[in-house]
Amino acid sequence: MSHTDSQANDSRRYDESLYKGIYGQFFGMDEVLFENRTEHQHLVIFNNQRFGRVMALDGVIQTTEADEFFYHEMLTHVPLLAHGNAKRVLIIGGGDGGMLREVCRHESVEHITQVEIDRQVVDMCREFLPNHSAGAYDDPRLNLVISDGLDYVRNSTDKFDVIISDCTDPIGPGEALFTSEFYEGCKRCLNEGGVLVAQNGVVFMQPEEVTVSAQRLKPYFDDVSFYVAAVPTYVGGQMTFAWATDNPALRQLSVEEISRRFEQSGLRCRYYTPAVHVGSFALPQYVLDLPGMADTQQAGD
Numbered sequence: 001m002s003h004t005d006s007q008a009n010d011s012r013r014y015d016e017s018l019y020k021g022i023y024g025q026f027f028g029m030d031e032v033l034f035e036n037r038t039e040h041q042h043l044v045i046f047n048n049q050r051f052g053r054v055m056a057l058d059g060v061i062q063t064t065e066a067d068e069f070f071y072h073e074m075l076t077h078v079p080l081l082a083h084g085n086a087k088r089v090l091i092i093g094g095g096d097g098g099m100l101r102e103v104c105r106h107e108s109v110e111h112i113t114q115v116e117i118d119r120q121v122v123d124m125c126r127e128f129l130p131n132h133s134a135g136a137y138d139d140p141r142l143n144l145v146i147s148d149g150l151d152y153v154r155n156s157t158d159k160f161d162v163i164i165s166d167c168t169d170p171i172g173p174g175e176a177l178f179t180s181e182f183y184e185g186c187k188r189c190l191n192e193g194g195v196l197v198a199q200n201g202v203v204f205m206q207p208e209e210v211t212v213s214a215q216r217l218k219p220y221f222d223d224v225s226f227y228v229a230a231v232p233t234y235v236g237g238q239m240t241f242a243w244a245t246d247n248p249a250l251r252q253l254s255v256e257e258i259s260r261r262f263e264q265s266g267l268r269c270r271y272y273t274p275a276v277h278v279g280s281f282a283l284p285q286y287v288l289d290l291p292g293m294a295d296t297q298q299a300g301d
């Protein structure tokens with residue numbers, strides 16, 4: 001196992017390189033469980049005393065056992081409970097299996113397609129991050145496709161009620177999933193009244209990810225907005241999630257209605273609550289002041 005590509009600046013420390021030379025976080029590496037350059041990216045999985053098992057791709061922290069539920073619960077239960085009747089779900093990326101695990105908890109979902117570009121991420125996360133997928137890769141509803149997400153939405157004739165883009169940052173293979181062409185393809189793959197949600201970076205550190213996504217989504221969707229959650233290991237403040245649908249009502253649901261659906265689902269979560277769901281669409285003023293964001297509708301407008 002080579003450390004030559006690792007971001008570890010010694011055998012005991014992993015320095016995230018997302019904001020190399022400007023700002024960053026490091027993790028003690030108590031044990032390296034896997035490290036290799038896959039066909040698409042550098043993959044490392046290691047143990048950390050505080051965060052448990054940690055996975056990074058191309059120098060960027062992707063997920064940790066300790067705080068993955070913040071992100072996976074918010075990017076799954078917000079669109080699925082807002083939609084209210086989702087039968088078919090498409091996950092783009094998500095190789096660690098955490099998003100798939102949360103989608104599988106919805107008994108009303110009948111079919112899940114997951115399109116992940118890197119087979120080795122799936123295989124190594126199943127082996128070294130087993131609590132993320134927690135058996136979800138064996139769910140009979142799953143159709144796992146190893147492919148580029150952009151190619152998939154370009155060519156697929158399948159339709160979905162909810163699309164979740166759980167990709168890396170727009171560097172390397174993830175860049176394709178922040179393009180107008182990808183959003184156009186997602187629109188074409190959505191059933192009427194469907195919802196697209198996408199990880200969209202930490203807005204305080206990566207404001208252009210939000211403004212560019214808004215600009216690229218608006219030609220295809222009547223209602224484009226964002227919602228937020230602070231995920232500890234996505235450093236720099238609130239993680240932003242893009243929201244795009246032709247049904248503005250889905251973002252205006254009352255906490256009473258979301259609560260009713262949440263109770264009906266039988267879900268028990270560690271981060272998500274109906275009040276957090278509704279409140280997550282309340283964007284800070286500095287986000288609304290970003291270029292092109294003024295007309296981003298706020299819940300209850």
Ligand code: SAM
Nearest residue numbers: 093094095116117118148149167168173174199
């Ligand atoms: N939670 C993380 C975040 O917010 O940055 C994302 C986690 S998940 C590990 C990201 C996944 O996207 C990886 O498994 C990566 O292989 C996959 N991915 C990157 N580019 C892709 C593409 N073009 N098509 C499909 N999957 C892609």
